[in-house]
Amino acid sequence: MNQPFLKSVLKNTLIFCGAAVILALFLRQWAWAGGLFAGFCWAFLSVYFLNHLIEMGLNSQEKPKKNIFWILTFKFPVLYLAGFFILKSRFFPVLSVVAGLSLFIPGFLYVWLKNRKAEARLGVGTRVFFLFSALSFSGVTQALASEPAHEGAKGASLHILNFVRLFSELFHGTFFSDLLDRFENVIFGFIVIAVIGLVFFFASRRPALVPGRFQSCCESILEGLQGFVCGILGPEGKKYTPFLGTLFLYIWTMNLIGLVPLMKAPTANSMILTLGGITVPIPTTTAALAILVFLYVQSIGIRRQGILGYLDHMAGNPRDIFGFILLPLMFVIHLIGEFAKPLSLAFRLYGNIWGEDVLLAVFMGLGIGVCAFLPVPAAVPLQFPFLLLAMVTGTIQAFVFTLLSTVYIAMMLPHEHPVAHAAHS
Amino acid sequence: MNYQTALSIFLPLSLGIAAFGSALGLGKAVASAMEATARQPEASGKVLVNMMAGCALIEALTIYTLIVVFVLSGKIA
Structure with missing residues (x-):
């Protein structure tokens, strides 16, 4: 971050702030104009001091230590205390102060976009920025679509509104709404199945020897799954890849579909x-x-080892006298383990x-509560960082x-x- | 102290204790995996997979406590 950049940001933000304050005055929102200006001044001073610090750090000919000490011990604490009291006194609307503070973000972005070389293609940073803005937009719509707290009977938990529930409340009291309530999770499960099925159907419809982008993407997913399963089970793992790969894709998509507005993750459902x-x-x-996996595993055990081999395995492979003495105990332990x-x-x-x-729902409720004083339905996407976390958790x-x-x-x-030995011991 | 009070005090506490033990185990597992990866970076994939399996098994212990908490929390109200 070089200094002309910061100075340019300061200059542009000043223009933005002037425009915003004039707009607020034009709308006769005096408190809002004041709050915007106060928030802006605070952020401006903060960035100005920061700039000063960087400047002093760079040209170290003068005796900078004293000045740095002065800024760090006096100016910044005073500034932060002032900000605290501005927010605390409620003299200006809190949202206006926050808006004034965040005026720096558009200023920053504007200068950054302006400084970018025109001939450069869409860089990684821009892509990440667009991804983030799309995600935060989805966060806003999700927050608006959520209801603060669905007061149920015993064991009330927080819900994010999904479209099945929306329809069920539209047809409240009819047979159709009862049906929708009952099959809510099944509907989302079928949506997930349809999504996966359609994607892979279209990917494999006209298989080309030299695959296009779409086909090679799907193929690389399948190859990755195959490699993963065969890495653990050895070359005979090929037989089990369809089941395990389907399991992964299904669960993964079910986890992630909960992050789409008006959708719900069927894996988060309980009765x-x-x-x-x-x-x-x-x-x-x-x-x-899990029951499916359990039955599949047991049937593989019986088919591959035979009934006697399976029972031998469950009894802990007794080969000597101690094994046979401990047989009842081992059998029970293995049974409980299974x-x-x-x-x-x-x-x-x-x-x-x-x-x-639940975490997302709580933060959505918070984001709605922050904006409750506004006459229009609005929300701050406070749950945005947790959306990223949820993506990671769902995949893992x-x-x-x-x-x-x-x-x-x-x-x-x-x-x-x-490997089987290692996993067993 | 009636049993509702006792449950509402000690159910979260029991989950916390179980999570504490799991955290120690997970910390040990992850630390060893990190060390192994640092010693032999080319084996990082295998180490990661084995670590995940171990972590899942360690985590299961906390999940058993969570089930107990779920079962008993119905008794509070």
Whole structure:
């Protein structure tokens, strides 16, 4: 960040601020104009001092230490205290002060865009910027579409509004709304299936020897999955790639679709069941997937090792007298272990995605609450950083689910290759 | 102290204790994986996959506590 750049930013922001204040005065919003100006002055002074610091740091001929000390110990604390009191006193509307502060962002962007070389193509930075702005736009629409807190009965949790719920409230009280409420998650599951199916259908419709962009993208996804599964299971993993790859793509898309406005992640769904006075949330979608994995793994074990080999495996491969003495114990331990696998698979996926959704909903409620005093429906996308976090978490959890399923299969195969041994011990 | 009070105090606490233990385990696993990657950068892919599997198994212990908390939290209200 060179100095002409900062000076240019300061100059341009001054112009922006003048325009904004004149606009506010024109609309007869005196407090808003004052707040804008106060916020701008604060940010201006802050950047000016920063510029000063950088300048002094660069030309170190003069005795800079004293000046730096002076700025750091006196000017900045006073400035921040002043900002605190401006915000705290509520003399100006808080939003106007914040808007005044953030006038620097357009100024910064404007100068940056102006300084960019005209002949340069769309750089990485610009792409990242566009991605971020698209994401934050999605955050705004999501926040506007969410309802602050859906006060349910017992075990009330926060919901982000999705379009199925919207329709169900439109047809409130009819049979159709009941149907929609009941099959909400199934509908989203089918949407996910349709998305994946259509993408791969169109990618493989006219396969070319020299693939285009779209086809090679899909092919690289499949090759990556194949390489991942075969890396753990060895060359015979090719047989299990379709199941495990589908699992990964399905869960991944289900996790990410929750971040699209008016959509919901089916993996974050649970059904509250009351069994003998105990209330348990059953994560239906993830439980279904985990039970599927459980049955698949057991059937592979029986098919590949035979019934006797399977029972031998469950009894802990007894070969000597101690093995046979400990057989009942080992059998029970293995049985519990097998049943704990789908339990932890289902609850891990559900817990992570559900927690992420609740976090998003809480911050959306906060973003709406901040703007509640405005006459128009508006929201600050406070949940924006958590959208990025949710993207990472969704990918990692889908990956972990697939990885664990693969490891479970590896443990069930006859022990020939070293990885299964390593996973077993 | 009736049992509702006891539950509402100790359910979050139990989750915290379980998470503490898991955090120690995860820290150890990740530290060793980092060390292994630093010693042998070409094996980073394999180390990462094995670390993920181990991390998932360690995490499962906290998830069991979470299930217990879910089950018992119905008793508070």
